[in-house]
Amino acid sequence: MMRFVRFSRSFESIAYEAPELSFVGNAFLPSKAFVPLQQNDGKPSMPVVTPGERVREGQLIARGGQPESVHVHAPVPGVVKEFATIPLPNGKMGKAAVIELSGSFDILGRKCEHFPWKSVPESEILRVLEEKGVINTFDAPKALVPDLRKAKKIGKAALAIRLFDADPTCQLEAALMDKKRDMVLEGAAILAAACDAMEVFLIHNEKKWSGISEKSLEELFQKRTCRIRRASARYPSGSEGLIRSLVVAERNKAEINSNCVYVDTVTALSAYDAIVTNQPVVCRTIVVTGTALGRPEILTVRIGTPIGDVIEECGGFKSPPGRIVVNGLLSGTAVYDLDTPVTKYTKSLHIMDTDACPDYAVTPCVHCGRCLQVCPAKIDPQRVVKGIDKAKHTPQLIESLKKCQYCGCCAIVCPSRIPLHHRIREACNRLTKGNAP
């Protein structure tokens, strides 16, 4: 089935294949798990096990020593064979613990706990979230607990949870809201309690809120004010900048500070697993789809499982694959190795066939103005890139760099295939580091 998503500032639509997806439960366990020591944008965690050592399921194998790094746990029981450098789903290379499956399971197949967290103090919730290695996948993957602590310290905090996919082609968060809505909302309540939020923003993009009733929300979030807000169904309504502006505008209206923690459904579900069922982050629910895939499915996959194994479980390739894209066709990354593992920040896998792969030969700008017409941040991407090329660092250019939301709308419509938003992001990164853009 083809789905169409309109751009927020244009009549044009993005068309993508969206087959019916079904939850099939747990995926097969990998015989060899490649567990990256870097599961977020921070520094890699320090391994606490050595090659040849036997590990239990859920055992800590790498400690996040720095505030921005997170703990990593063994997704399967077995023996640590080695620490190898492997390609990661974000396109970088990184160190990973290779665990060969053997031994008995401590979590899988056991009855889930249901911990009554409401009576637990905030500091204890924060400690457990940190211990279980929960990360925030709202935007770029990062450690969750430092943000929660910071928000709590500032006071009058808010928690905003995005209940839909920032990249609509991912389809994961919409599916999680459909099937695991109660767990997601309870996870949000846990996170709100952890940062002592006075307000909780539930941001959805459906025509009408189809979640639980206001009474149930009151019960769940207790003393906190729960605000249900609708974001546009157009792209890119789920980007960090737009959600942030929605929340900040409302808080400014009420003359409250803009102190807010932004999370997504995957993060809320991780918090639920960590606190309620007392499980570290050892698996992820991911969408596996694409035109070259045998059977599109939603699977719960152990972290470290090679994507080749996941594809095989979904019926393998039905036609020669052109690209394998992780985390959505609009904002994801293509991977080139079937041994690339599933990580804490993996949300979806798209197996594209060669016909569906767009032509990427970059040609000079044809001056069509499409990028300007679709940009939700109302900047002029082509002129910004021209300014970067010519090293014209005017105040307007720097302001435009700051306004860019990196949604990629400009690149989606560009017939010259100029990677406009990547160029802008690169320049913005240089600017942040104190260099000339």
Add this chain to the structure above:
Amino acid sequence: MKKTGWIVSPAPFILTRPPVLKMTLIIACTLIPQLCMLAFARDYAALLTVASTLSGSVLAEAAYTLPTKRRAVFDASALLAGVLAGLLLPSGMNPAISLIVSFVGILIGRNLFGGTGAFWMNPVAITVAIAYIGNSALFPAQVVTGEGIKTVGDAFGAFKLENFAQIPNDQAVTGAANMGFLRLFGIKLPEGYVTLFWNAPSAIPAFRYNAITLAASIVLIATNVIDWIVPLAYLATYGLSVYCFSLMPITGAPASGDVLFAFLTGGTLFIAFYLLPEYSTNPRTRVGKVISGILAGILAFCVAGPGGSPVGGVFTVIVVNAINPIIEYLENRFIASAGDFA
């Protein structure tokens, strides 16, 4: 690790429009039926003109890229410019002259400004303008005159005075249309329009096959190859101007102009869908494009009047292209200040 030959590239992996080369090829493909019609009509002279302008265009591209050692960007746009120029020059033009004219026009209009995406005025229009300024006798005369309109009362009637030969099936098709769907709207189409629509009598090949041009425009807009704003604004403004004012200075009757005649003669449709939407020469915002289209419509009315002008459309394109940088300058200022002009 199993290494594969897959391509690693950054997002997005969905794109809404074809790449530049494919866009050029789609435009070129829509011209193939016109070339086939020329072959079918045995107008080999017109095909020879197209071949020579195509050669001139390729030579202009080579003359620019080879000595400057610039990397030639093969987006086929030079080839397309050659074909378009050939179709807009009169059939039977000396092949050597058309080659030289196309070489000079494309070199000046396209290459010296930096090629695709950078040129100021449409190189095809410049080629035709050079040919016209060089020897206007090669071009057919204005087919509709004020005297003719005064005598007959309308533009098409005046056009018919000039040995207008209908196609054999005109009468039958017109009759069927009048008895069929036109009856529902209470419209009665006079004879002759079917000829204008299918094979208008003109020495310039691009002005002849309006039905094919119209069908091509649907393909071009549906495949997102051209922007529909400029042609729509142009046709709407030109049509409205012709309807309201074209007969006023001659017969004194307001709101009685023949819009269909204006659209089906003088290459109005061909220019609207093949020359005016050229991205390089247009403003980039929607508002800018609308203003440019409206301006083109007004200018077309001032230059070509009620229709039937052999080069009025081409000169309209040149004048609008000359003005467009001012519109672009203003839109850039608006974007910088208001940020919401697109």
